[in-house]
Amino acid sequence: MDKAKLKAKLPLILLLAFIIFTIIFPLIVKDRFLLSILIEAGVMCLFALGFAAVFRSGQFSLGQAAFLAVGGYAGALLASKAGLPFWLSLLGGGLSSAIVAFLLGIVILRMGGLYFSIATLALGEIAIIIAKNWDSVTSGMTGIAVDAPIVKIGELTINFATTKLPYYYIIVLLVIMAALMFWRIDRSRLGTVVRSVAVAPVMSEHAGIHLMKYRVIMFTLAAFVTGVAGAFYVYYLSWVGPPLFSGAQSTVALIMCVIGGLWSAVSGPIIGAIIVSYFGTMMQIHLEGLRPLVFGVLVIVLIWFMPNGLVELQYRFPAWVKSLFKKKGKVPDAPA
Amino acid sequence: MKRKFIYIALVVVLVLSIITSCAAPAAKAPAPPKILKIGSIMPFSGPASMWGESIKPVMEIYRDLINADGGWQVGDDKYIIELYFADGPIFSVQADAAAARTLIYDKQVSAIVSYFGVGYSAVAPICNAEKVVFNTSTISMGAYSASREPYSIFGFPAIEMSINQAMAVMQAFPQYKTLCWTATKGGNVDIEKIYAPVDEEIQKKYGVRSIRLYYPEGTTNFTPYLIKMAEMGAEVLFSFGTPLEIGLMARQRYQLGYKWPVAANGAILDTKIVKGLAGSEEAMQNICGDFCYPWLLKKVQIAPRYLDMANRIREAYKQKYEGKEPYAGAFGVGVTMMGQYLEGVRMAGSTDPDQVMKVLRGGTVETFLGKYTLSGNETYGSPVVFGFPCAMSIIKGNESVYLNEEPLWDVDHPLVNVTDLIKE
Amino acid sequence: MPPAIFIDSLVLSSMYILMASGLVLVFSIMGILNFAHGQFYMLGAYAIFYLFQQAGINFFISLALSAAIVGFVGILIERYIMRPIGQPIQAVVVTIALISVFEGLITLIAGPAPHSVTSAFPGNVDIFGVSLSSERLATVVIAVILIIALYLFIQRTRLGLALRAAAQQPVAAGLFGIQVARVSTLVMGIGCGLAALAGGIMAPMFYVDPWIGGQPLVMALLAIVIGGMGSLGGAVVGGIVLGMIGSMLAYYIGFWSQLISFGIVIVILLFRPQGLFGQSEK
Structure with a gap:
């Protein structure tokens, strides 16, 4: 009962934590x-x-x-x-x-x-x-x-x-x-x-x-x-x-939305925009001439593995963690 | 027990090694050499990357030669020069601004030089907020304001020089009297706004009639525009287009049977590339371009130490790249604009940006291309840079050779408001 | 009007038509806009550069080879990237990403400097006392032949029939034994091959560098909406209209012709929201 309640509130807690993090972030990392x-x-x-x-x-x-x-x-x-x-x-x-x-x-x-x-x-x-x-x-x-x-x-x-x-x-x-x-x-x-x-x-x-x-x-x-x-x-x-x-910026917006996840109205575009701008700028600084190629390949690979965008991770990641624990579970727990 | 001992021993060794490794050089090394960090934003990706790739090596050779001489003399100290490049595709303002930020925040350069992109107005606020000297071309002055941007200097007269360049060509062909200026409409250079007001003065002084025609951005098919120019009576073209556009223009005018000289305000990149674009050797004849080789200038006096350095750069470049000549534009924007800043530092005797700017604003400096007088506070309404040789080359046969020169030292320059100068 | 302008507008039109028809074919079967279509044009131009210019193979054989190679690249992309991804909007983003991939790859292989291709048809010819560039005339002739061949292929062959059926009623076509998946692979190959042909015949006239694909794609997009999506006739009409604006109108009104090419699309769509020859789409 309690656990279920907590689980239902988890996204909200995570969201609040994320907002607080964004607020104090520039004060810590200068x-x-x-x-x-x-x-x-x-x-x-x-x-x-x-x-x-x-x-x-x-x-x-x-x-x-x-x-x-x-x-x-x-x-x-x-x-x-x-x-x-x-x-x-x-x-x-x-x-x-x-x-x-x-x-x-x-x-x-x-x-x-x-x-x-x-x-x-x-x-x-x-x-x-x-x-x-x-x-x-x-x-x-x-x-x-x-x-x-x-x-x-x-x-x-x-x-x-x-x-x-x-x-x-x-x-x-x-x-x-x-x-x-x-x-x-x-x-x-x-x-x-x-x-x-x-x-x-x-x-x-x-x-x-x-x-x-x-x-x-x-x-x-x-x-x-x-x-x-x-x-x-x-x-x-x-x-x-x-x-x-x-005009190229409009297509960049599309890439952002698809990478983040089109089927969520808010989190998908935000995640996509942050990821694409951050890595886009970093690539421009560090890769110079190689940037277009690496950028294009990364976008294709991301879409290949996560056609529904990065927001999919919220379902995939817990499942993945669970599968990890299950495998571990087969090995008898060592006494502390 | 044994294991614990091993751990402790390991930690002790680690700590000792860290301490010694830190302490060792500090104890031995003499006073570290002073370092002057200079940054440059150039296109290394995208369609303009040819420029970045051909200017960068020349600047690097200049840096190496200065450092090989023991550094750059500033006051009593010698400064080792560090040069940092960042990729700014010059058509993307956002990318240029990001490049400026890495140079300033991460590399902590004290100047950004040799910029020729369109993002002046996005890069300048970043530089000026950090007191970083920004030496840029006048091509993208944007909404420049002398009071808001006290650390900007315009070391390359991209706008002003064009009249003299065009006249250098016209004087070499006295039989032609009608000059057609051409550019994209709403492009970097608004030829209507800048050059139309001086049509009469050009007519009076040089006896040249000016006409203008625009084409849309990204044009590859110039045929309709060339036919129109012919009907308007054009005899010489002066274009603000990219090298690609110049080559295609030359090719299509040849196909239409016109033999006009086609002059570009930029330097000719490589005659091999031009020949390809123009389609044949006959079509590329009479293509003219900026020609900034210090060792070939005839009317401009160059200080011996700079002529000497230019020759050393040329030799080193030829040695490194199998006898190839360095790109002429690398002397126009690359090392010359870097040199202007270095000269400013030397004259100020300090790297302090305020003192450097005091010397450079309105000051006269020696460069690879003769004496430059940079614009001062009073002339900033028209930030003319005096001293640019405005030498033009012409393609004859398979080679690009010297044509004529009309240096920009004349106070009668039509674009300069003379009363501004007198005030100063 | 000088006759050179007339030929010039035909040259532009044929480039736009070849580009637009490939785009329309792919769109009508797969239901997606291939934003990398311009980059296939660029690949075709590079293929001509390497085959015809560097290796010295006959121009027409080089053209056929370049269409085959680029078409094969298109087939690989459809089969191994687009089809597994499946969803149309994701596939569209993949084509946008392919723009950077191709441009980056070619920059890496061939360098950013522009290359040129010698004309296979040098010199000028006199027709009725008017001197015209034979290169331009030949381009128009080749393009016209190609467009007629494409029309005959679609209207007169069994494969063309299957193609039309798959475009109109994919489910029904499947019931009648047409393998729609295979048809779309084939169509992607043909579409990319057409773009490569356009790039190939234009390469000697202009130049070849990794970024030449952008402009033709925009014009092809405008052409297919002027004519109406999903109809080859529409692509032809759209291409001719844009070619005339880009050349004849440019001769009369200069720079502003560009504004007209964009403006006319909106004006036409205001009066006929499905293009001149297209079917309505909600």
């Missing part, structure tokens, strides 16, 4: 390079969460990087031209991205399946062309510089220029918030409907579900999260410009 990788991994977490949300509504977007760009440019413009404070610029980046996604979504989400994918691919390319050539707003390749924010909370003043630590805590907070949101949605009635729209669109339509409505909802929500990530990223790099948002 490696600034690692910190910078983790911050970028956090941005990629938000990006992958957005991608997964769209994917779970049955659509496969190849242009998610465009929403990163919209959020990034909106955040940068709000901060540098309108002089909005940090938090409001983040929100503004997310909202403008969501508005663009809503307006585009009600038009392009009518296209099913791969037509939608290619349309988003084309939109992503168009977004980069616009960013490069709309000089009066985006300043072309010059881009827009964003000053590091100085946040005042009561007596406390945090200058983001001197330390990157605040960025870390903010991105951890943002990831937790986004994860909670998508987790709640996944557990709610909305989540069930969205899944049915994805898995059986025709049946859902016969059951009276308005497909477009749910697709647009998920597309807009995902774009909001991606836009916030874009605005945050621009603050972190203190600059925004077209080279930041190449």
